[in-house]
Amino acid sequence: MPASGPTDATTDRLAAGSTAALPPDPEAPTVASPTAATRLTRLVRGLFADTTPLRTPAYRRLWIAGIVTTIGAQLSVVAVPAQIYAMTQSSAYVGLTGLFGLVPLIVFGLWGGAIADAVDRRTLLLATGTGIALTSLALWVVAASGVGNVWIVLGLFAVQSAMLAMNQPARSAVIPRLIPAADLPAANALNMTVAQVGAVLGPLLAGVFIPVLGLPTLYLVDAILLLATIWATFRLPAVPPREASPRRAGLRQIADGFRYAAMHKVLLVSFLVDVIAMGFGMPRVVFPEISQTVFGDPPGGGFAMGLLYAAIPLGMVAGGILSGWLTRVSRQGVAVTIAICVWGIGVALFGLTSSLALAVVFLAVAGAADLVSSVYRNSMLQSVATDEMRGRMQGVFLVVVAGGPRLADLWHGAAAAEVGPGTAAWIGGLAVVVATVVVVFRFREFWSYRVPPADAVTR
Template sequence: MTVEAGTKRRRLGSVVIDIEPLRIPAFRRLWVGTAITAVGSQFTTVAVPKQVFDLTGSSGYVGLTGAVAMVPLLVFGLWGGAIADTVDRRKLLLVGNTGIAVVSALLWIQAWLDIGSVWLVLGLLALNQAFFAINLPTRSAIVARLVEPRLLPAATALSGTMSMFGTVFGPMAAGALMPAFGLPVLYLIDTIALILAMYTVWRLPPLPPLSGQVRRAGLRDVLDGFRYMGTQKVLLASFVLDIIAMVAGMPRALFPEMAERTFGDPHGGGLALGWLFAAIPIGSVVCGLFSGWLGRVRRQGVAVVVAICAWGLSVAGFGLAGSLWLAVVFLALGGAADMVSAIYRQAILQAAATDEMRGRMQGAFTVVVAGGPRIADLTHGWTAAGVGTAAAATGGGLLVIVLIVVATALLPAFWRYRAAAVK
């Protein structure tokens, strides 16, 4: 290799995503399982709000899915994180995957039988989110046990990028499949994907607590996690900022109505709905694929604040967009900004948490990252029912910027936060 070629390779390596963690067999199995479920789960993510909208004709009911999902996310996210710190994480991940697969099969059956009960759909959604809330913090807490510390940022970027890839391909495929095969097939595909992913989890090594003591998790463990979080002020601030970004800014509850009434989708669903659901992840994936440079930024607090403000501005632009493709562009820009914020917030979490607390911190992270958009589904859905989808989206995006400025002024330590220098 010439000196010039070597220089070009090093420059490229400093920009594109680092794939070194994939050389570790156990992490590679976990990553493949993440890839399979990332695609499959998006079929259900599209199918549930679409089925609710078809049954009711109301974005308000679509927003209600957020409230229904929020309660199990809150309860089982925190409790699931505590369990992940006290048992074999591999076994817990198998339990979570099995539960989600069973619920997905039940969603398929009710849609295939055309039962037509919105409350049955919402009840199964709540059960799905309970297992999801146990599964996600467990899967995230496993990563640090499979790779060495220096590879954690790269492993996080790989997992996050693949999850975002699923949220690109899944909704687009769902939008294409619905007109041809109907909505029930989306639930069926998710069920099959979950069954396939269970094999990759089965191949993981045992992952008991490092203390060697396996025990039952209780309320005290959850409270210990809150007390520990209270000592990590910068970590706590990062959760607050993300809550603002998601609750005020996430417009996905508006997608079914906007796809049909603003961008011309047929009543049974179409490509516009798929593009709207895929647009944010598209931006996230592109950002993740070129995330090598993010590791050189030390002022991570500033980076998070700027990224969230860019997210809010993009959502406001989406609300004002008059064409589907302009709306997709604004959402994609927002997705890139959200990916930057997520990478740095996860890096802050990895730096702050010890292994015996990592499950509980990931549980809190799950509640914030997954729960915030559920609250947004409720607020955006009912706001749109009153003032329209465009006003709900634009107002939410601008509110993000205002609240982030206020929160940063009240939490100056986060603005000053710097990552430790790499030696």
């Protein structure tokens, strides 16, 4: 045996995986351990929103276009009630926007989800996006010319709501066809952050633009900004239905969607807990009264009321900015349950406090928790539902999201008249926590749900 060869003992130790017997190689490269500063930098980066989905060009174009069009849509949200009040001087007519907006949202949200499963989703997005822009132009013509009446405005608003209701399920259902399944939570967080930024900036910009540019111009700006989304949609690849997808979009297909949700307990509970969270817990209807009776606003509203309305969206924006950790959570059922309980606790504490600063903080925390819940529920829906059912599931999701807060408006208003706005709010928040725990305890599948492997998600 040559003198330079390794000994049998050394060979045995190397075979066993031990390197203790070998002297260090002075020429081997050294790997420096991360410094405290490096670890802190990684930690900070991990807190902020995960932008991985933006590396996909098609999704990136849709997201960037969504920034400007969401703000534009909020301009019209402000302009419609402002125009109706200017025409009628009646809040009763303004209140009709709820009816003319909600009914098309329910009907065409469900039907639009069925259509999204039966046709090329890119084509549907182009058609409905163009319809939304044309109705904004029509509203601009009515407002700028002074021709027409309140019923024409309400009719156009209903048509626009119907177009939007058909657009949204297709838009959400197309995302899993554009990006990997692992990136869905990050993509949903980015989408919701943009939506909430629009909800904050849009009304503020409308308040600035109306005195300077005039109310009709808001509709025109909205229509022009919608061109960005139409362009981004045009650049999408075709998204035709799968072979197993239905070729019709009627009542039978809508009913099939409800049966599908009932058969898949994870989807069913995701809808139920959202109805609980919003139906019991959304306290927005008590904001005007509580801002005056507790926080000292003048009649008609003031600074406190503005802060209360802005607090939940601001909390959601903050939650979206600091959403980098969301993609590292696999127990999404547990995360949704905890987030909804935090929402309920935040609302309950808001109802109990007499401090405006604390009220805003509690609502903002509730808003951040609502963003977490929404991101995971949408990601669960996109992962659990097969591609041929995603449109209809998104239609149900849209109806649930839109209907829950309106249920809360009904009972919060009546309860506030009987027991006071603060008591109504904390009762609602407490009910959210109790009902959520009961439902999740009943359906353990939801609590046990984990993110499926990437190859297990139907693309």
